[in-house]
Amino acid sequence: MFPGATDERGGSDAGDDTRDGANFVVVGAPLDATTTFQPGTRFGPRRIRTFAETFDDYDRRTDQYFSELGVVDRGDVRAWDDIPEYLEWLEGTLRDAVWDEAVPLLLGGEHTVSLAGARAVEPEVFVCLDAHLDLRDTYDGNDLSHACVTRRILELEGVEEAIILGARTGSEEEWERAEADDVTVVPPEEVADFSFGDRLEGREVYLSVDIDGADPAYAPGTGTMEPFGLEPREMRDVVREVAPQANGFDVVEVNDRDDGQAASLAGKLTREFVFSSVARDEN
């Protein structure tokens, strides 16, 4: 269970909780099927929950307790080999949360799972922190590869654009696709000074954090390290700015092949999302 969350029946690790409904629903999606280089994303959800145990319940900036924000952890949706089927099943679980007016917090698993997230949330804008464009049409013959996920999401009905922050590599085909009007790429060097302005206002937004957006020093436990990446504070500031507009969130591509850096950062960004999201509602 994500530390500070309750389980489905309202039981809580962190004390009494008498809320009627959940505001946020954590779902683990340990898919590890198309990981290109180093596998292990199947251990991502477990690892994120574990390394989040050290964080204080209280957040000073927003003056809130995580455990009082109505976060429910529904556990993992166990993955199997048939990716299309799995994504449908996962989408169903996330859609339940959406129908209950909760914001899904998806813990990957490979980036492919964002497709289920976006299908359930039906955003107009897909905001993504990622080292990669993920705009391939297919990869190794598979159109549901993690390397195609942003392309697939752009094809969903209702999705108007993708904003990819921190991207620094891609195939020529991907860079060409990125030149279309519905894609904005913010290179890592420009993320610190980038602002969404009022671009997200009044629109449905889904925020996806591919942990490899960070420089490998900050998240070595990921499938495809790509140097020259983002600093954690830059990622945090994006999360803080987008969260109040977002109806869905995921953090993906964390594996168990480091000393906890990737999972620690992923858990922290998930909490930043929740704290910033709620802070909006209350103002």
Next chain:
Amino acid sequence: MFPGATDERGGSDAGDDTRDGANFVVVGAPLDATTTFQPGTRFGPRRIRTFAETFDDYDRRTDQYFSELGVVDRGDVRAWDDIPEYLEWLEGTLRDAVWDEAVPLLLGGEHTVSLAGARAVEPEVFVCLDAHLDLRDTYDGNDLSHACVTRRILELEGVEEAIILGARTGSEEEWERAEADDVTVVPPEEVADFSFGDRLEGREVYLSVDIDGADPAYAPGTGTMEPFGLEPREMRDVVREVAPQANGFDVVEVNDRDDGQAASLAGKLTREFVFSSVARDEN
């Protein structure tokens, strides 16, 4: 390149080699798609080749030099997501070896790759060292899962029986399947005293070594550790006995999640197979 092997053009790490054709063909098959628990078999072939670097070229028991036995390393057949297609492609590569009258030495990769090996070699008897029966009809809806490989091989035309040594676990369905006439299970406790007698004589045999047949102490770097397993000398003695009858060999399920024990054992057993196989021919 497997230490002591030559590459396809007859170049050799170990000195001059003027043979016309290969007697053995090493092929890496880094498939890592259906691994149930801990992934990493994609690093198996590389790791086996690496940890084999420490072995002496000369084998005292058979008075032979590995580098003189005509072993050619064809490198890896890179894996992708479509397992049926991949197995066909791999089978093609192995069949080339068979048609050249060489014995394929397949380095996995998950156990599924043995299906390609068996298809290429077309054995009458499938001998297997494994902790698991691998006799499921499907696993997680996938009939090409590593957990189904022995069942699939039994369905191949011409395969008359499977002899599984070291098996200690399986589903009820698998154990029932194992009671049929075409399956012999030798539990780990009985392997030391087991002998094939003349059972393999005059028959086409394929030998598959799932490294998890060993006790986890000897091969922790594998996807699904199963305690109470075989000792390496027991596995070695099976390899020595079967090799002179076998026209195909593989060692599978080695990953990179230990300190080299699994890969070291896998490389050693591959060499034992070659030394024992050749020794036969010369007598």
Next chain:
Amino acid sequence: MFPGATDERGGSDAGDDTRDGANFVVVGAPLDATTTFQPGTRFGPRRIRTFAETFDDYDRRTDQYFSELGVVDRGDVRAWDDIPEYLEWLEGTLRDAVWDEAVPLLLGGEHTVSLAGARAVEPEVFVCLDAHLDLRDTYDGNDLSHACVTRRILELEGVEEAIILGARTGSEEEWERAEADDVTVVPPEEVADFSFGDRLEGREVYLSVDIDGADPAYAPGTGTMEPFGLEPREMRDVVREVAPQANGFDVVEVNDRDDGQAASLAGKLTREFVFSSVARDEN
């Protein structure tokens, strides 16, 4: 959740389960306070549950499904610094299980937690697999150190004797204590041939497995490795023999400082206990 177990409300990972009460209650006790050398037993329960995921539900020897044996996993009793208080709290949780006529399956944590187990179960005989005698009166001034646990248990009312299998080291004081009538030490070399005969018959028995009873090759992930230890099959045979007589079980001293060998063995022995225990009831 231990794979194959259900949670407290009857929910199950493994299918429908309509039992009224539990036969076995898993409780994690991640105490890591007095570990002498290498710490990490706090990760023991989590790690045992994780590495047990690879085991088949079905057990051939006893023809049983683990998930049908009424095993409930109550999660962990979170540890804190005050050991006496913690042990009392833990004892309460375990006593609840005993009062419900279930057999507690305690996952350590350091060996000290066996004291809570023994207090809850109130055995006449304490059977223990351990490299160490654990018969110190105090260790570093602490009479609740893991190095004193068997001594403390011998002092409990109703406990008549301790049988320690695999012990190969101790202080002179401990060896002297071990010469008293209420202690039997079976050195590792003699465990294979040791039999309890009818010694346990009709008596209340508690079985404790300190994973360091195994040789370090089989369980390097433990606080104090002690070479020249037991083989897993020897430990298994003790568990099989004692289980039908035992009303309480624990496996302790597993940490996260290996590649899963210790946890895998611990989970397997826990299952062997359950399978053998039930098999008794049904005959």
Next chain:
Amino acid sequence: MFPGATDERGGSDAGDDTRDGANFVVVGAPLDATTTFQPGTRFGPRRIRTFAETFDDYDRRTDQYFSELGVVDRGDVRAWDDIPEYLEWLEGTLRDAVWDEAVPLLLGGEHTVSLAGARAVEPEVFVCLDAHLDLRDTYDGNDLSHACVTRRILELEGVEEAIILGARTGSEEEWERAEADDVTVVPPEEVADFSFGDRLEGREVYLSVDIDGADPAYAPGTGTMEPFGLEPREMRDVVREVAPQANGFDVVEVNDRDDGQAASLAGKLTREFVFSSVARDEN
């Protein structure tokens, strides 16, 4: 022995040394009792000494040889379970150094050991680099937890204030305590531009470096990683500024769960402290 230090009898690794007394006294304090999440601080002192072996004896900035600065390594004060007793014993060892007019250099161990350091040095100002406020009154019922250490030090007679640099998390109670006049918190984002001015002038100062003040990328080997932290150069500049005023120093919370990053940084900051401290004396 810390590389470049001598042992108590004046023997030296680094050449002849005929000094009468020590200027600095290294003491290891491998306490690992209240570590919240990942244990291993017991290996901190050993690991810091080891990874310091690669540093050059000579420091260009201050034109000094570390081995000529009168650093004596008294080894470790072995830890045991009784924290109050242990702290007293450790305090005694450190007070000996203080009475000999040497500056103690304490290598933790968990942050709790700073309490012994502060008691021995009796500072007016406690300067601390830390991700955490450590201002709890008790933690898990323990008022000597590492999470309470700055609070405990503020209660010491003579301690006038605490300046905590890099703090980014705490409980609500801690943040309230932090608002009192005797606590200054400099958030990580402001450390680069922060200056003590003449605030430390003429006052007794103790400098404590909790390695988790650094961002996890720079020190993953610590008990509770907290993202968005300090960069090593920021920590170094604080050490350089404070050292000339400080009569005591420690670096704490280093464990062995990374590839040496945390220990390497800790050893380097210890050397920076010594070089900067002496540079002052000579001007």
Next chain:
Amino acid sequence: MFPGATDERGGSDAGDDTRDGANFVVVGAPLDATTTFQPGTRFGPRRIRTFAETFDDYDRRTDQYFSELGVVDRGDVRAWDDIPEYLEWLEGTLRDAVWDEAVPLLLGGEHTVSLAGARAVEPEVFVCLDAHLDLRDTYDGNDLSHACVTRRILELEGVEEAIILGARTGSEEEWERAEADDVTVVPPEEVADFSFGDRLEGREVYLSVDIDGADPAYAPGTGTMEPFGLEPREMRDVVREVAPQANGFDVVEVNDRDDGQAASLAGKLTREFVFSSVARDEN
């Protein structure tokens, strides 16, 4: 084989390649003989090649495909104990590349191998990214130690000067040597703003990247971590600026004692060199 490179016979991993000659020649030099602290540079070349597998063939900035740039991988020049002999042999291999008008890309191995590179390339300027000055005359009695390599290179006929970027430590002797006219040291803090201007114009340049120039967070897998180092983007910008002038390149001191960070950075910088070098030629 370095991903995207071809082997000596023109075979390619990445598609058809009909070039007559190579523009760049990759040579691994796994020397690991004088490594001071943590050994393992013998695994450097293999590890760099492996972690480079995740990089896209296409480079957006220069609009080039790595696999089309004529990079040939000649494999490793196996190391042995006699360093002078080994360096000669290695020099011969590299000189072959130079005579074929290709730029050698040397993958270390310890820094000593740069001496072979510089002898083969015969540069006027030796540009080096390194935490260390490497200007010792001898180290432990060995004048071919990695700690002497820049000094040795300065002694080569034709070498006019060394420019060392990121250096932050050295012996007093080295710093004195560094004050001579033929050495320029750019401390880490000044690298970001440093520019070569026209200093390299029209001169033969060799670029050597000692991976320990990076801060340990970015490259923990190296023999002697030295905190307060360069950020990867700073190193990248130096590589980009120097590459169009350089006729030789190496990246050294990568070992296997981290989670891939050092190797990933090394592989990336090698590619940046190639992309930037070619971009020059085409303008």
Next chain:
Amino acid sequence: MFPGATDERGGSDAGDDTRDGANFVVVGAPLDATTTFQPGTRFGPRRIRTFAETFDDYDRRTDQYFSELGVVDRGDVRAWDDIPEYLEWLEGTLRDAVWDEAVPLLLGGEHTVSLAGARAVEPEVFVCLDAHLDLRDTYDGNDLSHACVTRRILELEGVEEAIILGARTGSEEEWERAEADDVTVVPPEEVADFSFGDRLEGREVYLSVDIDGADPAYAPGTGTMEPFGLEPREMRDVVREVAPQANGFDVVEVNDRDDGQAASLAGKLTREFVFSSVARDEN
């Protein structure tokens, strides 16, 4: 310091010690120069001392306290690149011990250091536990390689024979050398039943334990794993039998590339040697 040993001045970790002279002298020899495959023997002595911390001072079998047996730890003889020089220096240190009528206990370091041990002790019989014959004349052009050490020792004046237990591999040249009258090879399968009888009686004996004599499961932390090896109890029984006759002992080839198994076994065998050696003297 080896746990239970005293330092040169009679100071002791384990209590008061008023002995005049040492009976045993521990010397670390972290040579790591010719290691063929995986380096790291430079960390051997430190690691053996560390993992020996968990052992009880008291030994039941011989009824002795290790700390009362007069073991002095002289620390490490730091290694450098010039092997002939280093061996001479090391020999000098060991000879000092011999002249003081103490038995040297050498902790390697690569096997080459045994040559210094044998030169200092001047045995008539060299008994060795090793996977390898180490009978090469030169290896990679180096006659002081670890792979030549037993050959070099046989060439020493006074050495009459070598008895190598557990050897299972070697070059053809080595096996031929092994057929001479002065070499006895006991293959691993025969070690359990082997007895020295009165062969060592009245002769000067040196006992060398190459940890790779053990099966890799028991000692994965070594440079060249060789499967099908000895069990620890078999090694122990050889040590127990030889110790009472031996005037010198070493344990070599331990590195830091496992989870402590190799070091733990090495420390234990060292203690067995001491206990058994003294037991002899007192009877």
